[in-house]
Amino acid sequence: MLGPSAAAYLIVSVFLFAVGAFGVLIRRSPLIILLALEIMLNAGNLALIAFSRHWGNGDGQIFGLTVMVVAASEAVVGLGLIVAMSRKRVDLDVDRLNTLRG
Amino acid sequence: MAGNVLVWVVWVVAASTLLSSGLAVVLFTNPFFSALALLVNLGALAVLYLLLEAEFVAAAQVLVYAGAVIVMFLFVIAYLGGRADAPWAGGPTLQAVAAIVAAGAIAAEIVVAVALKAGGSLSHSAKLSQGFGSPSAIGRLFLSNHLLAFEVTSIILLVAAIGGVLLGSSGPEEQRLEAGTR
Numbered sequence: 001m002l003g004p005s006a007a008a009y010l011i012v013s014v015f016l017f018a019v020g021a022f023g024v025l026i027r028r029s030p031l032i033i034l035l036a037l038e039i040m041l042n043a044g045n046l047a048l049i050a051f052s053r054h055w056g057n058g059d060g061q062i063f064g065l066t067v068m069v070v071a072a073s074e075a076v077v078g079l080g081l082i083v084a085m086s087r088k089r090v091d092l093d094v095d096r097l098n099t100l101r102g
Numbered sequence: 103m104a105g106n107v108l109v110w111v112v113w114v115v116a117a118s119t120l121l122s123s124g125l126a127v128v129l130f131t132n133p134f135f136s137a138l139a140l141l142v143n144l145g146a147l148a149v150l151y152l153l154l155e156a157e158f159v160a161a162a163q164v165l166v167y168a169g170a171v172i173v174m175f176l177f178v179i180a181y182l183g184g185r186a187d188a189p190w191a192g193g194p195t196l197q198a199v200a201a202i203v204a205a206g207a208i209a210a211e212i213v214v215a216v217a218l219k220a221g222g223s224l225s226h227s228a229k230l231s232q233g234f235g236s237p238s239a240i241g242r243l244f245l246s247n248h249l250l251a252f253e254v255t256s257i258i259l260l261v262a263a264i265g266g267v268l269l270g271s272s273g274p275e276e277q278r279l280e281a282g283t284r
Binding site for chain 1: 136
């Protein structure tokens with residue numbers, strides 16, 4: 001394998017996941033939280049693809065493609081919820097969205 | 103070996119772009135810039151996928167994310183009128199410190215778990231079969247060993263599309279309100 005081994009890719013993936021988790025924990029706008037969630041999903045995907053290349057087995061890439069589909073669906077539903085919230089004049093701040101009342 | 107040096111250079115550039123643009127997504131106060139930084143992030147990730155010989159995944163990633171997801175995000179941000187939101191304005195809060203500690207703990211935990219489980223076996227990677235990661239290999243896997251995952255994927259997309267339409271359409275109460283104002 002040319003270039004770095006799978007361990008280097010895994011380290012990058014761990015740091016990317018930590019950056020995404022930090023974003024989810026610290027931001028208040030649900031839009032940015034969704035973006036940070038995408039980063040976390042992509043970090044998991046990078047680990048899957050790195051292991052797939054490491055073992056020479058294509059199953060990891062299949063798993064990565066499935067995760068991508070789930071991420072796209074999650075973005076659709078999340079953005080739909082945010083738009084529905086803003087149309088009901090709810091303040092877009094996750095620290096204040098602490099009840100399930102409409 | 104000149105090829106190996108070139109791959110290392112590309113890897114270092116892509117990995118540092120990946121991490122710094124990820125941080126930029128989290129730290130930009132303007133949500134519009136955050137979405138654009140995520141676009142850079144996805145481009146760097148596609149380069150890493152290409153280095154890992156996952157050509158089809160890299161192409162699908164650019165198409166799905168850059169083509170669909172980011173466009174949708176930018177559309178919603180424009181619709182809501184991207185308001186700036188700076189959680190660190192006015193000094194470090196307890197929540198910010200806790201978030202940094204929690205993110206660091208997650209990173210340390212994963213590193214320890216992976217190193218204990220697979221530390222020794224990660225340096226030598228397997229030889230690849232011909233056409234690894236090509237569209238035809240992926241398609242063959244999807245239609246043979248992973249047919250169920252393929253079908254479930256299509257159902258997930260259908261449910262997400264229906265859910266998006268339902269969430270986006272206005273409920274009966276809102277429709278009455280809109281009819282009343284007209």
